[in-house]
Amino acid sequence: MEIVLKDKIKEAVKVLYNSDVTDNLIQLQETRKDFKGDFTLVVFPLLRFSKNTPEQTGKNIGNYLIKYFPAVSGFNVIKGFLNLEISDRWWIEYFAEMSSGKNLFRNCQVANPEVILVEYSSPNTNKPLHLGHIRNNLLGYSLYRILSACGHKVIKTNIVNDRGIHICKSMLAWQKYGDGETPQSSGIKGDHFVGKYYVKFEKEYKAQIEELMLNGQSEIDARNSAPLILEAREMLLKWESGDKEVVDLWKMMNSWVYSGFDGTYKMLGVDFDRIYYESETYITGKKIVLSALKENILFRNNDSSIWADLSSEGLDQKLLLRSDGTAVYMTQDLGTAVARFEDYSFNKTLYVVGNEQNYHFQVLRSLMKKMGYNWADGLIHFSYGMVELPEGRMKSREGTIVDADDLIKEMKDTAREVSLELGKLTDYSEEEKEDIFRKIGLGALKYFILKVDPRKNMIFNPVESIDFNGNTGPFIQYTFARIKSVFRKADQMGINLDPAVIANVRPGIKEIDLVKLLRKFTDIVSEAASGYSPALIANYCYDLSKEYNQFYHDFSILGEEDKVLRNFRLYLSKVTSEVLFSGMWLLGIEMPERM
RNA sequence: GGUUCCGUAGCUCAGUUGGAUAGAGCAACAGCCUUCUAAGCUGUGGGUCGCGCGUUCGAGUCGCGCCGGAAUCACCA
Numbered sequence: 001m002e003i004v005l006k007d008k009i010k011e012a013v014k015v016l017y018n019s020d021v022t023d024n025l026i027q028l029q030e031t032r033k034d035f036k037g038d039f040t041l042v043v044f045p046l047l048r049f050s051k052n053t054p055e056q057t058g059k060n061i062g063n064y065l066i067k068y069f070p071a072v073s074g075f076n077v078i079k080g081f082l083n084l085e086i087s088d089r090w091w092i093e094y095f096a097e098m099s100s101g102k103n104l105f106r107n108c109q110v111a112n113p114e115v116i117l118v119e120y121s122s123p124n125t126n127k128p129l130h131l132g133h134i135r136n137n138l139l140g141y142s143l144y145r146i147l148s149a150c151g152h153k154v155i156k157t158n159i160v161n162d163r164g165i166h167i168c169k170s171m172l173a174w175q176k177y178g179d180g181e182t183p184q185s186s187g188i189k190g191d192h193f194v195g196k197y198y199v200k201f202e203k204e205y206k207a208q209i210e211e212l213m214l215n216g217q218s219e220i221d222a223r224n225s226a227p228l229i230l231e232a233r234e235m236l237l238k239w240e241s242g243d244k245e246v247v248d249l250w251k252m253m254n255s256w257v258y259s260g261f262d263g264t265y266k267m268l269g270v271d272f273d274r275i276y277y278e279s280e281t282y283i284t285g286k287k288i289v290l291s292a293l294k295e296n297i298l299f300r301n302n303d304s305s306i307w308a309d310l311s312s313e314g315l316d317q318k319l320l321l322r323s324d325g326t327a328v329y330m331t332q333d334l335g336t337a338v339a340r341f342e343d344y345s346f347n348k349t350l351y352v353v354g355n356e357q358n359y360h361f362q363v364l365r366s367l368m369k370k371m372g373y374n375w376a377d378g379l380i381h382f383s384y385g386m387v388e389l390p391e392g393r394m395k396s397r398e399g400t401i402v403d404a405d406d407l408i409k410e411m412k413d414t415a416r417e418v419s420l421e422l423g424k425l426t427d428y429s430e431e432e433k434e435d436i437f438r439k440i441g442l443g444a445l446k447y448f449i450l451k452v453d454p455r456k457n458m459i460f461n462p463v464e465s466i467d468f469n470g471n472t473g474p475f476i477q478y479t480f481a482r483i484k485s486v487f488r489k490a491d492q493m494g495i496n497l498d499p500a501v502i503a504n505v506r507p508g509i510k511e512i513d514l515v516k517l518l519r520k521f522t523d524i525v526s527e528a529a530s531g532y533s534p535a536l537i538a539n540y541c542y543d544l545s546k547e548y549n550q551f552y553h554d555f556s557i558l559g560e561e562d563k564v565l566r567n568f569r570l571y572l573s574k575v576t577s578e579v580l581f582s583g584m585w586l587l588g589i590e591m592p593e594r595m
Numbered sequence: 596g597g598u599u600c601c602g603u604a605g606c607u608c609a610g611u612u613g614g615a616u617a618g619a620g621c622a623a624c625a626g627c628c629u630u631c632u633a634a635g636c637u638g639u640g641g642g643u644c645g646c647g648c649g650u651u652c653g654a655g656u657c658g659c660g661c662c663g664g665a666a667u668c669a670c671c672a
Contacts, residue, residue, distance in 0.1 A: 027612085027613095027614080029611085029614080030611095032615070032616095035615080040614090040615090042614060042615095044614080044652055044653075047652080054652085078615075079615065080614085080615090080652075080653090081614080081615065124672070161672065164671080164672065165671080165672095166671085166672075278672090303670090305670065314598085315598090316668070319669080319670060321670090322670040323670065324670080326670085328669090328670070328671085328672085329671075329672050332672090354666090355599080355600065355665090355666060355667090356665095356666055356667065357666095357667085357672095358598090358599055358600075358666075358667070359598075359599075359666090359667050359668065360667090360672095362598090362599085383599090383600085385600080385601080385665090385666095386665080386666080388665090390606095392665095393665095418634070419634085422632095422633085422634070424632080424634085440634085448607095451608075451609080452607090452608065452609095453608085453609085455600070455601080456600090456601065456608090457600090457601070457664095457665065457666090458607085458608085459606090459607070459608095460607095461606090461607080464606090464607090464621085467607095467620080467621070467634095468634055469620080469621080469634055469635090470619080470620040470621060470634090471607090471608075471609085471619060471620040471621085472620080472634085474634055475620095475634065475635085477634085478632080478634050478635075479635090481632075481634095482631085482632055482635085485631075485632060486631055486632095489631055490631085493631095523611085524611090527611070531611095535608095535609085536611085539608090539609055539610090539619090542609090542619080542620090543609090543619085546619080549635060549636070550636070550637095552631080552635085552636085553635075553636045553637085554636090556630080556631075557631055558631045559630070559631065594632085595632085595634075
């Protein structure tokens with residue numbers, strides 16, 4: 001509609017003022033609620049062509065449109081704003097189209113689909129997932145859905161940091177203190193099990209440091225000479241040299257962790273098409289660095305470590321291989337990027353990684369371009385903010401880490417409590433109820449996180465916990481469940497939707513508000529895709545739910561005597577439920593039919 | 596100190612490419628369940644959009660300078 005209207009306005013300016021105007025001067029927007037009309041033209045930019053007052057210019061354009069464009073049924077001018085009214089007939093036709101189509105995303109398709117890799121999650125294998133990872137996973141998965149919905153070919157990928165000294169710490173502690181205990185024998189989830197030994201290591205290590213310091217060593221010396229850290233380093237060297245015993249242990253403990261992660265991923269409803277392991281990509285990375293060294297893109301220091309000089313790009317020098325020849329984080333990421341490009345020849349890779357690594361990705365891109373990988377322009381750091389507690393960052397030392405599994409369980413429990421307190425779902429089986437509680441609990445968690453602008457740091461208050469009232473996931477789910485209930489009832493009463501009746505109705509103004517909002521869905525999805533912003537969709541779903549709830553209270557739907565009007569309202573309900581379902585689907589949030 | 600990001604109601608957050616009187620929720624108070632699900636709806640109170648200058652018909656939005664906060668600047672990942 002906007003596009004046609006814009007063209008007509010351009011035509012009007014051409015005829016009335018004999019001027020060709022560019023698109024950006026035709027500023028068309030939705031009319032604010034307090035004014036009469038559907039679309040508003042801002043006439044200020046056009047004054048230089050009309051050489052007239054804003055009011056008169058608006059009037060002239062309005063009159064022209066009424067005369068030559070039947071969809072416009074009326075207009076009014078307030079200051080420099082021309083409010084145009086679109087005829088009921090046009091609304092109705094649009095609306096019928098919307099309710100008839102199965103695929104609500106068909107109008108969001110991009111002109112040039114791309115191959116996009118979304119890298120997200122990226123866990124270390126020595127600790128269970130926490131709240132920060134939840135934000136990461138939800139954002140990554142939602143980006144996948146949004147971009148796919150708009151026609152891109154999206155590959156979900158995960159890079160597992162399965163290599164390094166931190167893994168060796170857990171391994172060593174298990175060897176020393178584990179006493180043959182396994183996740184199976186202890187009944188502890190694998191990732192938590194391994195994490196337990198990582199904590200054990202840190203505790204014993206700390207005790208050794210303190211003892212050494214009592215004997216007069218400086219803290220730095222004590223850190224580097226404690227027996228445990230020496231053993232861990234030795235283990236890492238053994239691992240790198242392929243020592244069978246160490247590698248087998250490493251494989252076993254990693255497999256425990258992976259089975260634990262799988263459980264968490266499954267609860268969150270996320271998955272991956274392709275998993276990369278740093279234990280593999282660091283080798284590729286090393287090769288790349290060595291060949292770039294030969295081409296004199298990099299330089300070797302006196303101690304034989306290898307560096308990149310990025311000072312001409314406004315960045316620092318960056319280490320790429322240690323003096324002992326081992327790889328660092330950047331080396332691995334180089335290798336991973338190249339391996340992925342060979343696998344998929346992507347247009348873009350979206351790295352869903354916290355904003356603490358902004359510098360790292362700046363360096364990665366500059367470095368790769370310096371090395372001649374032109375496609376490195378497509379490496380995009382989707383930088384999201386930290387999840388903080390009211391008193392600041394989560395700190396493992398202070399035990400303020402919010403564990404992912406604990407939080408998910410808590411959300412489910414709260415959903416159960418709230419539901420039982422309200423006396424709902426009494427006629428459902430235990431199994432069905434649990435499934436609904438899961439959907440609601442996770443809906444609350446996911447929405448809570450996704451509604452916030454990804455770039456911003458956000459605050460999570462574990463004491464107040466996540467609400468189920470107001471601007472929340474359950475509110476949107478509730479709206480959906482209620483619409484479903486209306487249709488169940490309609491079915492019992494033998495009321496069916498009749499598309500033929502639609503065309504005869506003159507909708508009331510309140511209902512038009514709902515239609516306007518529904519109409520925006522396509523634009524919102526497109527905008528969310530181009531701006532990588534799930535939050536846009538989340539907030540839209542809330543606005544729509546709120547609007548529908550008002551509608552629900554203001555009007556009788558099934559009780560309406562006028563069959564035509566009833567049919568129309570049922571239609572509005574139908575489309576609302578479909579839009580809500582699709583919108584929340586893009587966020588990875590499930591919708592219960594009842595709650 | 597350099598770089599990047601953030602500052603909107605008591606709290607948590609929205610606010611389209613600059614547009615009309617800056618919006619929700621939570622918290623507080625007052626109403627609404629014989630009526631399609633009250634996880635809801637209606638109303639009241641709450642703001643120098645961190646501060647200042649600039650750009651223009653118009654700035655929460657763009658530019659510059661301050662103030663405040665965060666992240667980062669490792670032979671950690």
